[in-house]
Amino acid sequence: MQLGVKHRVVAIGLVAAWVVLLGVTAWRHGLVAQADMAIIFIVPLLFAGLVLGRTGIWATMASYLPILALGTWVDAKSAAGGLAMDQALSTVAQPTLASLIVALILDRLASKMERGKRLNRDLAAICARLEDEIREHQRSHMQLVHSQRVDALGRLASSVAHDFSNLLAVILGYVHHVERVAGDNSELRGFLDDMKRVTRRGQELNSKLLTLARSDELDIETFDAGEVVERLQPLLQRMFAPGVVLQMERATGAAPVRLDRAGFEAVLLNMAKNADDALGGSGEFRLRTQVAGDEVCVLVEDTGRGMSAETAARAFEPFFSTKPRGQGTGIGLATAYRVVTEAGGRIDIESAPGEGTRFKITLPVVHG
Incomplete structure (x- = not known):
């Protein structure tokens, strides 16, 4: 049973209160008067075992030792006691053995429960990894x-x-x-x-x-993706309508990638042109570069009309276009996909109707 901190404190307080009550009873009446009430020693153990686990069981059991000693001492001092040694030992042994047996049983059960929880956590982790691998396999297959x-x-x-x-x-x-x-x-x-x-x-x-x-020769070179994005800013400002807010953010430090520079610029310009069509003269367009580990990420985002999941799934298909006849060729994003994937990267798209579109271009960092 999983408990929050507050609930655990409350449970500990209840067990402690019961133990104190047992101590007060033993001090006032001894153990002989409670000889037929061994159950009062078992209840706290059951509660501690179910709520607090193995630590709670043995902490409760340890707290019984001074209570049993106190009860025995009270019985020995009682004027009406006059107990024989065997009777005194029997009076102490009954609650002690009953509590010890219950504690051992609860400890065994709690141990199995903890082992079961560990197995469940391990199984959940394995299932999560399998789901990730299946999704990655599906994505690779689609690519x-x-x-x-x-x-x-x-x-x-x-x-x-x-x-x-x-x-x-x-x-x-x-x-x-x-x-x-x-x-x-x-x-x-x-x-x-x-x-x-x-x-x-x-x-x-x-x-x-x-x-x-790709019948033409590519000019593969190493360059800073952030620098290319920065140099495109004047051209992008002229491309968008006055009502569109353009936000550019370059990565801190170098963002070296290796691919066809002209093709990379064409990818960004094509996405910007699509964003301008989706914005309809007002909104925001954001172009950012980031370096995360061994990857350079270029984020292209707009607050335009967005697209449905079905349209987004076909966005990179050659000759697929949602624009009116004669206004779109359906080649731009297909070309962008090819330029990026041939450089060892990938393009991911996130979009929803009325929520804009976000392209994430991921390319390997070039070291050295």
């Missing part, structure tokens, strides 16, 4: 499935992107040729400007496809 899906889509995107790039180059070449012969035809030049704008938009999309496919 593996996601990576395989991204790889397959990446290969498809690579073949499509290269062909698409060639087509866009041909279209843009014809646009430039027509511009040279268009003369002063303002209407035609307006059409050509629109064509160039749409073509460049296609080239940007194509560039994202190539990034997802």
Whole structure:
């Protein structure tokens, strides 16, 4: 039985009061007058054993020794006593042996209870570890499935992107040729400007496809994540609406990581752009770097509209987007996931409707 400190003090007080009462009774009447009341010595032991445990049992038993000695002395002094030695010993032995037997039984039971509690605690700890391992296994499995899906889509995107790039180059070449012969035809030049704008938009999309496919060469380098975040601050301030409060916090000391620097910057800018869309012109955007042991953590948070658990679970899927048609490609977070995981890191997302979104990018610290 688990007790708080206050309850334990109360229990000790009750046992002590009963023991004092036994002592007073032994002093006034001796043991002979209580020869048929051995139960009064057993009750405190039972209470102490059930409430206070083994320590309480033997502390109570030890307190009986002076009480029994006092009762024996009172009986010996009693004028009406005239007790024979064997009768005096019998009078003392009866409560002593009864109490000792009960104390041994209670001690045995309390010992088993304590052992059972230890086993329960050990079992609970083992179950907790198993649950953690199962969750970690499930998370690793989901990451593996996601990576395989991204790889397959990446290969498809690579073949499509290269062909698409060639087509866009041909279209843009014809646009430039027509511009040279268009003369002063303002209407035609307006059409050509629109064509160039749409073509460049296609080239940007194509560039994202190539990034997802990882067909380009990466420039892997070691740099300070906090320094990159700090240098992005002016660009982020121009990105958000005036009603958005931007909070930046750089880690104390260096936060060295090793990956594609341009890709890392693109990850943060993409998340900031998504946050700007979710904020709708007002709210807070926070970007922080922290160093915890052998990990660098980059926290990207906003107080926007958030997303449901179902949407958050699909956030890193290639080509998945909740934005209106034509406004989102669904490539940004998939690319971010790939950039981070290829550097040996991970991205976790926490979000709920109306409570904003929190991305946690974790990367290994580079030593030396």
